[in-house]
Amino acid sequence: MDIAGLDRLLKEHKGHVGAVILTVTNNSGGGQPVSMANAEGVSAICKRHGALFLLDCCRIAENSWFVNHREADMAQLSYRRIAQRMFALADGAVMSAKKDALVNMGGFLALRDDALSEACVNLLIITEGFTTYTAA
Ligand SMILES: Cc1ncc(COP(=O)(O)O)c(C=O)c1O
Numbered sequence: 001m002d003i004a005g006l007d008r009l010l011k012e013h014k015g016h017v018g019a020v021i022l023t024v025t026n027n028s029g030g031g032q033p034v035s036m037a038n039a040e041g042v043s044a045i046c047k048r049h050g051a052l053f054l055l056d057c058c059r060i061a062e063n064s065w066f067v068n069h070r071e072a073d074m075a076q077l078s079y080r081r082i083a084q085r086m087f088a089l090a091d092g093a094v095m096s097a098k099k100d101a102l103v104n105m106g107g108f109l110a111l112r113d114d115a116l117s118e119a120c121v122n123l124l125i126i127t128e129g130f131t132t133y134t135a136a
């Protein structure tokens with residue numbers, strides 16, 4: 001993420017951006033990894049501007065591998081710890097589980113805010129169905 005650009009954008013559109021999604025790894029950058037420092041920067045800017053910070057984490061395992069191998073200060077951490085550290089920066093995450101989670105279909109939205117989570121569940125009922133539904 002272009003940190004300075006994000007800061008500028010959130011200033012320009014103050015109060016009109018509900019959430020920022022950081023895709024790890026970076027699809028639009030050809031699958032390049034997102035560094036821990038970049039995720040920390042995005043998290044700090046979102047907090048400053050009152051926007052939710054969400055991870056599109058469908059390739060979080062792959063991203064963690066890259067962070068471990070490319071960032072000297074992350075080399076001693078396991079892939080799991082790196083992923084946990086990145087998740088800890090975020091207010092929530094979306095995952096298409098067909099990617100790193102290696103399932104044939106499905107995914108999830110995870111949110112720290114229970115009230116927002118409940119609002120999403122309620123919206124889901126009128127768009128897709130109950131969260132307990134499974135595909136036949
Ligand atoms: C980063 C990322 N997020 C979300 C999706 C959407 O996944 P799905 O097709 O399961 O909705 C994709 C699809 O390739 C993706 O690359």
